[in-house]
Amino acid sequence: MALFLGMMGYTCYYAITNQQELINNSYNSRQELLVAQNTRGTIYASGRQVLAQTQTDENGKETRTYPYANMFAHVVGYATNGKYGIEAASNYYLINSNAKLSDKVASEVSGEKYPGDNVVTTLDVDLQEIAYQSLGVYKGAVIVSEPSTGKILAMVSKPDFDPNEIDVIWNDLLSDRESSVLLNRVTQGLYPPGSTFKIVTALEYIRENPDSYGQYRYQCNGRFTHGQDTINCYHGTVHGAEDFTKSFAKSCNASFANIGMQLDRTKFADTLDTLLFNEELPVSFAYNKSKLILNESTPDSDVMQAAIGQGTTQITPLHLNMITDAIANEGMLMKPYLVDHVENYEGAVIKQFNPNTYKRLMSAEEASALTELMHEVVESGTGTKLSGLTYTAAGKTGSAEYNSVKTDSHAWFTGFAPVENPEICVTIIIEGAGSGGDYAVPIAKRIFDAYFGA
Numbered sequence: 001m002a003l004f005l006g007m008m009g010y011t012c013y014y015a016i017t018n019q020q021e022l023i024n025n026s027y028n029s030r031q032e033l034l035v036a037q038n039t040r041g042t043i044y045a046s047g048r049q050v051l052a053q054t055q056t057d058e059n060g061k062e063t064r065t066y067p068y069a070n071m072f073a074h075v076v077g078y079a080t081n082g083k084y085g086i087e088a089a090s091n092y093y094l095i096n097s098n099a100k101l102s103d104k105v106a107s108e109v110s111g112e113k114y115p116g117d118n119v120v121t122t123l124d125v126d127l128q129e130i131a132y133q134s135l136g137v138y139k140g141a142v143i144v145s146e147p148s149t150g151k152i153l154a155m156v157s158k159p160d161f162d163p164n165e166i167d168v169i170w171n172d173l174l175s176d177r178e179s180s181v182l183l184n185r186v187t188q189g190l191y192p193p194g195s196t197f198k199i200v201t202a203l204e205y206i207r208e209n210p211d212s213y214g215q216y217r218y219q220c221n222g223r224f225t226h227g228q229d230t231i232n233c234y235h236g237t238v239h240g241a242e243d244f245t246k247s248f249a250k251s252c253n254a255s256f257a258n259i260g261m262q263l264d265r266t267k268f269a270d271t272l273d274t275l276l277f278n279e280e281l282p283v284s285f286a287y288n289k290s291k292l293i294l295n296e297s298t299p300d301s302d303v304m305q306a307a308i309g310q311g312t313t314q315i316t317p318l319h320l321n322m323i324t325d326a327i328a329n330e331g332m333l334m335k336p337y338l339v340d341h342v343e344n345y346e347g348a349v350i351k352q353f354n355p356n357t358y359k360r361l362m363s364a365e366e367a368s369a370l371t372e373l374m375h376e377v378v379e380s381g382t383g384t385k386l387s388g389l390t391y392t393a394a395g396k397t398g399s400a401e402y403n404s405v406k407t408d409s410h411a412w413f414t415g416f417a418p419v420e421n422p423e424i425c426v427t428i429i430i431e432g433a434g435s436g437g438d439y440a441v442p443i444a445k446r447i448f449d450a451y452f453g454a
Helices: 001-018 018-026 030-036 069-076 101-110 125-135 161-177 193-209 244-251 252-263 264-272 301-307 317-329 364-381 436-452
Strands: 050-056 064-065 116-120 140-145 152-158 219-220 222-225 229-232 240-243 332-335 339-343 351-352 357-360 394-401 408-416 424-432
Touching: 050 069, 050 301, 069 125, 069 152, 069 161, 101 161, 125 140, 125 152, 125 436, 140 317, 140 436, 193 244, 193 252, 193 301, 193 317, 193 364, 193 394, 193 408, 193 436, 219 252, 222 252, 222 301, 229 252, 240 244, 244 252, 244 364, 252 301, 317 364, 317 408, 317 424, 339 424, 364 394, 364 408, 394 436, 408 436, 424 436
Parallel strands: none
Antiparallel strands: 050 064, 116 339, 140 152, 140 424, 219 240, 222 229, 332 357, 339 351, 394 408, 408 424
């Protein structure tokens, strides 16, 4: 009897605390009842622009439409042939109705469905458009966030698709094994981070040498050799005499391979854990884990590659953006989120989503040190296209090799502005484009310019 009562109690508790998951389960027939009873709600941008809505013709046929077509394809998603993006994550709210009882009675009398609840996102249409247009014909991803809150302001992935035509193009998308159009590269694309990973390597060196990292010196001749293995600087550039700041600003591979060989691998592994490598991320949408395993048995050659973000290192643009957010927010990571609130059809707020602290990834002092390094990248290093503007910026570029052809590389940038009081963080990858400073930084500049009205 006690076991039976315990099972009943647990079942009731589980049903209450996991209501959304139970409703969203495709085997739950109640979802079908809600869909038949309520018109699917509208998805709005933060400025109230319609991102997805249900239109009903005179015969009662419903069509889900997406006014911005391809621009929000991956982040907003679609609601037929399964569900994806915000359409999936917020399905529970969109198929429910919190209309007043009198309005529901009126709908029943007229033979209409109840008006569903609406979802208002954190997405900014202007920033999304700038990011989308700037990425152009390239494959890649852009994410723009607010470090102090975790709000995601823009999320672009290319190649893309038109969700208005998802029924028509569905089979073609599934059969396309080359471009992976349906993949949201921001959250699920795993890439070698290249020199943007030097943020992590620099953090570990600072942690192991808190009082002396500023005394670091290195003479770069364009390469670093250890045993049978050699790390070359990008295009064989000879950087000459360098300190720690210049090594970072000029993105010197040889110097950072040298730094990597000096690190305690157990401590480095702990830092990777702290920064959420190989770990779950605190987000409510689909993503892939970033990957890098380091331990005492890791070969020297792999450590050298890891120190410059190559080898087996893989990261998503989302994860890199989160690390950058934490630096901008004095070491504290806020949980990323896409939905600001849920409201009924009259605009009454049903559920408000507020900023939530996840955890501290680094101390405020460490974040400040990294900010100084990233600011120097803009002032005198590989990110100078962001210098001399009406706002200050800090960032890190990357050129990540992804195959055996040394001239082939992804272009990366991650950074924030203004340096004094960060308001916006931008992370960009352009597949196969080349140098991050040449290709990714100009896109970041367009986004920063649009945000600050420069």
